[in-house]
Amino acid sequence: MASLTPILLLGAGRMGGALISGWRSAGTFKDADLMVRDPHPGPEAAVLAQPDDAGLAQAKTVLLAVKPQLWRAAAAIAPHLAPDAVIVSIAAGVGLNDIAQAFGGRRVARVMPNTAVAINQGVASLYAPDPEARARAEAMFAPVAKVVPLESEDLMHAATAVAGSGPAYLYAFVEALAAAGLEAGLTAEAASDMARSMVIGSAALMARSDEDPAELRRQVTSPGGTTQAALEVLTPPLGPLMTDAVAAAVRRSRELG
């Protein structure tokens, strides 16, 4: 693999900022290895070099991290890039061939990360038929995420729906559980503390356990007890609901492309 730095973050908002935080804490890149082009960079990117058009030619790798609706406008920098610059896109839904075309035929990798890269515990699905682009994307994401290679680009929609958007589903669950606790008589503060701490502790337990989630669930569920009573309410609609939610995200990902 050729040198992948300097890396240009083309867009450095919430997801670009999460990556910068993760790279800093993992020691993956020095700030001097990173540059940013963004009209309003987030706090993590504010100290990074902001090259003018001539300076863009220094970038060896470009992380495309703008909203999917804005990616074609962002690609207007392509004529200023070095011919051998490689594009690594995290934009939801936007196809590899379209990106390659807009960036003058340069090599492209697609990655779908999630915000947990900020603490080096992300998931990053990767599709890149070009070996050099794949190697660079792996070098960028393996220090901050579990990298999951995808065999076909079409699976990127499902990866986005499960692991890219997934953190929001979990936070929505915590919100709903806290609201239910409030309804059951707890104070708002106690309900929020319990829901949040329960998810943090249960996720940490799952991370350390060799058991699959179904066995961990069984370990909590006493026959005829409280958990069983709740799961009899929760489980029947949960599977179909999650299937519908993931299908909606897949549909939206296809539309964004």
Ligand SMILES: NC(=O)C1=CN([C@@H]2O[C@H](COP(=O)(O)OP(=O)(O)OC[C@H]3O[C@@H](n4cnc5c(N)ncnc54)[C@H](OP(=O)(O)O)[C@@H]3O)[C@@H](O)[C@H]2O)C=CC1
């Ligand atoms: N957030 C997430 O959890 C995840 C996001 N993604 C993908 O990452 C990408 C970025 O998402 P996110 O970080 O949430 O979005 P943000 O809006 O937080 O960040 C995008 C940044 O790009 C800037 N920008 C807009 N236009 C341009 C341009 N022409 N050139 C350079 N920068 C520009 C925006 O500035 P301004 O605010 O001024 O418009 C903003 O700072 C999306 O494509 C999304 O699909 C992927 C996985 C997870």
Ligand SMILES: O=C(O)[C@@H]1CCC=N1
């Ligand atoms: O909501 C979105 O479209 C982006 C992609 C995955 C997470 N956030």
